[in-house]
Amino acid sequence: MFDFSILTEWIHSTLLGFMPQWLAVTTECVLIGLVLLLTYSVLALFYIWFERKVCAAFQCRLGPNRVGPFGLLQSVADMFKILIKELISLKHTDKFLFALAPYLVILASMLAFAVLPWGNGLQIINFNIGIFFLIAVSSIGVLGILLAGWSSNNKFTLIGAMRSGAQMVSYELSIGLSVLTMVAFAGTMNVVEIVEEQSNLWFIFSGHIPAIIAFIIYLIAGTAETNRGPFDLPEAESELTAGYHTEYSGIHFGFFYLAEYLNLFIVSGVATLLFFGGWMPLHFPGWDGFNAIMDYIPSVVWFIGKAIALSFVIIWFKWTFPRLRIDQMLALEWKYLLPINLFNLVLMVLIIVYGLHF
Amino acid sequence: MVSLTILSSTLAVTAAITGVGLVALALWLAGLISPRSFNPQKGEAYECGIPTRGESMAQFKVGYYLFAILFLMFDVECVFLFPWAVRVKELGGAGLLSIAIFFSILVLGLVYAWRKGALEWK
Numbered sequence: 093m094f095d096f097s098i099l100t101e102w103i104h105s106t107l108l109g110f111m112p113q114w115l116a117v118t119t120e121c122v123l124i125g126l127v128l129l130l131t132y133s134v135l136a137l138f139y140i141w142f143e144r145k146v147c148a149a150f151q152c153r154l155g156p157n158r159v160g161p162f163g164l165l166q167s168v169a170d171m172f173k174i175l176i177k178e179l180i181s182l183k184h185t186d187k188f189l190f191a192l193a194p195y196l197v198i199l200a201s202m203l204a205f206a207v208l209p210w211g212n213g214l215q216i217i218n219f220n221i222g223i224f225f226l227i228a229v230s231s232i233g234v235l236g237i238l239l240a241g242w243s244s245n246n247k248f249t250l251i252g253a254m255r256s257g258a259q260m261v262s263y264e265l266s267i268g269l270s271v272l273t274m275v276a277f278a279g280t281m282n283v284v285e286i287v288e289e290q291s292n293l294w295f296i297f298s299g300h301i302p303a304i305i306a307f308i309i310y311l312i313a314g315t316a317e318t319n320r321g322p323f324d325l326p327e328a329e330s331e332l333t334a335g336y337h338t339e340y341s342g343i344h345f346g347f348f349y350l351a352e353y354l355n356l357f358i359v360s361g362v363a364t365l366l367f368f369g370g371w372m373p374l375h376f377p378g379w380d381g382f383n384a385i386m387d388y389i390p391s392v393v394w395f396i397g398k399a400i401a402l403s404f405v406i407i408w409f410k411w412t413f414p415r416l417r418i419d420q421m422l423a424l425e426w427k428y429l430l431p432i433n434l435f436n437l438v439l440m441v442l443i444i445v446y447g448l449h450f
Numbered sequence: 451m452v453s454l455t456i457l458s459s460t461l462a463v464t465a466a467i468t469g470v471g472l473v474a475l476a477l478w479l480a481g482l483i484s485p486r487s488f489n490p491q492k493g494e495a496y497e498c499g500i501p502t503r504g505e506s507m508a509q510f511k512v513g514y515y516l517f518a519i520l521f522l523m524f525d526v527e528c529v530f531l532f533p534w535a536v537r538v539k540e541l542g543g544a545g546l547l548s549i550a551i552f553f554s555i556l557v558l559g560l561v562y563a564w565r566k567g568a569l570e571w572k
Contacts, residue, residue: 117460124461125468132472175476178484183493184502195473202469203462217461224532225462246495246502250510258514261521268528276535338496343480347473419571422517426569430524434557437531444538445546 097213189243196236252335256326287370
């Protein structure tokens, strides 16, 4: 397996060759920022295209197919169009909070994005509490959405923001608890160590029944967390226009749009990391030939491939289930997922402590 | 695994600056190339066409507040459980017993909220 730390090491030593340390570190930080910016926007644009194509396939349409090969450049054209639209300044909004909200939404998704391990040695932020940091920063997004809805001074946005707030905080609990279950199994919160522990067998296979339950709960909660699929009642088109971002125009709206799709990637990326071995190839203990062949596929391809496959499942939900009502949504979380999750955690801990197998 | 000699906190700050920079850059760019026109109707709220009645930053359903409080309780619980979860194997049975007391108090809290009807959406 190619270790990307060789590449980063080489950049570091080359830079140190002709500049002092502080300058080298600053240059590297700038480089990392640029790489982040590039991957963030390219991935978000790809996801917008991907969602539209999948949606079209489910509805027996062709989807975007004019701009670029397979319509790949459609979302680039859309983003450019959004960029040249007027930013309308409204009369009754709370100006400061209205401008602040997109910053918070993008900040949350960017920070969570930077924690994901992309490949062998390809990793930006590597805290020892990595997964905890990820949950913490991704919940900043709720603040942005609440601020957007409140500051717009519009009844639709207020209702949308309140629903979204209730939904996101509720399902964050399920995300937190299923992550906790897997952290207990892995015995570490560092994302790189979590991936490396799965080098023999992914957690979904080695984690007994609790890992499978945790994965299902995580997938449901992740769908709700991104305000998608059957849980899109914060922006239910038929009743609330566009929910919390009704009053945003031009690129201001574009930020919410970008962050929404990036959050889809982050949710599936974290699911990949916790249950499907992150960038680790598919390995089975004992199958040496098979494992060796799997090692030839680069780690980045594994990570992105798995994340996209999971995103496909989440998009699939959207076109399969009808939208929930708010009371059903809250009942699902508090009366079903939360008790099941708590029980699942106890089960997992008993398995770990007493070494049970089944 | 970290090959670079940069602290993770520095990198977190870099990522935060990148996020803020992305928004600022795109807004600046949009300000340069997007058109501007003035029309008093444009500044109104997008509701139904007639002027909005009253303040929109109004009171809202108390149910949302109730769920926020419940969330706070369970989220703090979750935060307390994380350090124990990392060391669960080393702590073994004794750790399990002490966390079970903490855990059962919280489950009792959930049961209480349930019985009181706090989880009903009315």
